[in-house]
Amino acid sequence: MVLEVEVERILPGGMGLAHAGGKTVFVSLAAPGDRLRVRVEREQGNVLFASIEEIVTPSPLRIEPPCPYFGRCGGCDFQQLTYEAQLIAKAEIIRDCLRRIARLESVPDFVVTPSPDNWRYRMRAMWQIDREQRAIGYYERGSRRVCDVVDCAVLRPALQEKLEEVRATEWRQFPEGLKHLDVVQGENGVSFAPEFAGFHTSELSLTVRGEVYQFNAEAFFQINPSLLEPLIDFALGDASGESVLDLYCGVGLFTLPLARRFKNVVGVEANSAAVRFARRNLHNAELANARVITATVTDWFRTGPVGPVDFVLLDPPRAGAESVVIKGIVDLRPGAISYVSCDPATLARDLKKLTAAGYAIDSIAAFDLFPQTHHVETVVRLS
Numbered sequence: 517m518v519l520e521v522e523v524e525r526i527l528p529g530g531m532g533l534a535h536a537g538g539k540t541v542f543v544s545l546a547a548p549g550d551r552l553r554v555r556v557e558r559e560q561g562n563v564l565f566a567s568i569e570e571i572v573t574p575s576p577l578r579i580e581p582p583c584p585y586f587g588r589c590g591g592c593d594f595q596q597l598t599y600e601a602q603l604i605a606k607a608e609i610i611r612d613c614l615r616r617i618a619r620l621e622s623v624p625d626f627v628v629t630p631s632p633d634n635w636r637y638r639m640r641a642m643w644q645i646d647r648e649q650r651a652i653g654y655y656e657r658g659s660r661r662v663c664d665v666v667d668c669a670v671l672r673p674a675l676q677e678k679l680e681e682v683r684a685t686e687w688r689q690f691p692e693g694l695k696h697l698d699v700v701q702g703e704n705g706v707s708f709a710p711e712f713a714g715f716h717t718s719e720l721s722l723t724v725r726g727e728v729y730q731f732n733a734e735a736f737f738q739i740n741p742s743l744l745e746p747l748i749d750f751a752l753g754d755a756s757g758e759s760v761l762d763l764y765c766g767v768g769l770f771t772l773p774l775a776r777r778f779k780n781v782v783g784v785e786a787n788s789a790a791v792r793f794a795r796r797n798l799h800n801a802e803l804a805n806a807r808v809i810t811a812t813v814t815d816w817f818r819t820g821p822v823g824p825v826d827f828v829l830l831d832p833p834r835a836g837a838e839s840v841v842i843k844g845i846v847d848l849r850p851g852a853i854s855y856v857s858c859d860p861a862t863l864a865r866d867l868k869k870l871t872a873a874g875y876a877i878d879s880i881a882a883f884d885l886f887p888q889t890h891h892v893e894t895v896v897r898l899s
């Protein structure tokens with residue numbers, strides 16, 4: 517079925533919203549203000565999922581996507597928008613989630629801080645590998661087929677170089693059954709997991725706000741280093757005191773600066789490689805007042821003997837915090853909470869529980885760590 521629609525705005529998840537014949541239409545890769553002929557791919561209740569057949573009248577916010585893989589590659593979904601329009605869409609996505617999912621009556625004003633580089637910014641990636649098809653790149657949009665990518669326009673130049681080296685490696689050198697490769701760049705090189713051929717799981721470092729972080733491709737590190745200083749500054753605010761929890765702490769991005777301000781810090785992280793680095797990063801910084809526990813935050817709350825806590829910082833993966841975790845935080849009654857999130861929808865779901873438990877939102881800030889995609893990093897401070 518083909519329909520003609522006008523795109524009203526961008527929704528959480530990155531699709532354009534339109535209406536036709538009493539139905540809601542979600543259009544992928546659209547720009548607000550586009551007049552489009554769209555093909556309906558599938559129907560779910562009152563919602564039609566559609567793709568663009570023809571741009572009848574382009575939105576003034578639309579630009580020609582510069583990447584030749586755009587549309588097929590599942591990596592980017594905002595290249596059709598000017599960078600300013602991307603930032604506006606991200607602010608609307610956050611507001612939409614806070615109103616509809618968190619059910620906040622009023623959302624405090626906030627800005628989405630732009631990334632200084634909106635191309636060639638990524639210092640971490642996962643490259644999918646399909647040995648049979650001889651393809652290396654990213655999953656295609658909405659599928660598990662690998663889009664073979666020669667040049668990825670959002671990779672930092674050093675990672676792009678490594679992509680070319682990996683692509684030039686003979687297929688017989690790839691480990692049997694290798695499905696994907698994690699790569700991350702630091703100040704002193706690039707790390708790969710798993711290791712193969714001449715690609716090593718090297719240990720890297722990066723300095724942020726004077727703190728030195730060591731890590732490798734087996735542990736999480738943020739994708740876009742250029743906004744980490746303002747992200748840390750906003751997440752910590754002027755917090756200080758006796759005790760703090762840093763939940764989902766990774767290699768200690770927030771743990772180190774927190775350990776400079778609080779007497780006692782507990783970090784909780786499930787990935788043992790990340791915990792090893794977090795401990796080492798604290799040790800190298802001579803911060804003996806922090807300990808890092810290897811556990812899922814859920815398990816830790818189920819078993820952890822926890823005393824009074826002044827401040828909780830949490831930075832969960834996209835799925836957000838488990839119900840047990842939100843309940844555990846609320847039961848501790850910290851004076852302030854800072855929630856760092858890479859998914860506004862799960863953030864809003866969890867904020868609904870925190871506000872129902874009596875916490876109020878003091879301030880919000882967003883950081884565009886992921887240009888050319890609908891993803892955005894949001895920090896909400898509550899007390």
Ligand SMILES: C[S@@+](CC[C@H](N)C(=O)[O-])C[C@H]1O[C@@H](n2cnc3c(N)ncnc32)[C@H](O)[C@@H]1O
Pocket residue numbers: 736737738764765766767768769770784785786787790811812813814831832833834858
């Ligand atoms: C978004 S990252 C944040 C890491 C760190 N705060 C940073 O900014 O570098 C989420 C972290 O949570 C960890 N993680 C995922 N699920 C977890 C769980 N259930 N319990 C504890 N840690 C978890 C991941 O290994 C990852 O290090």
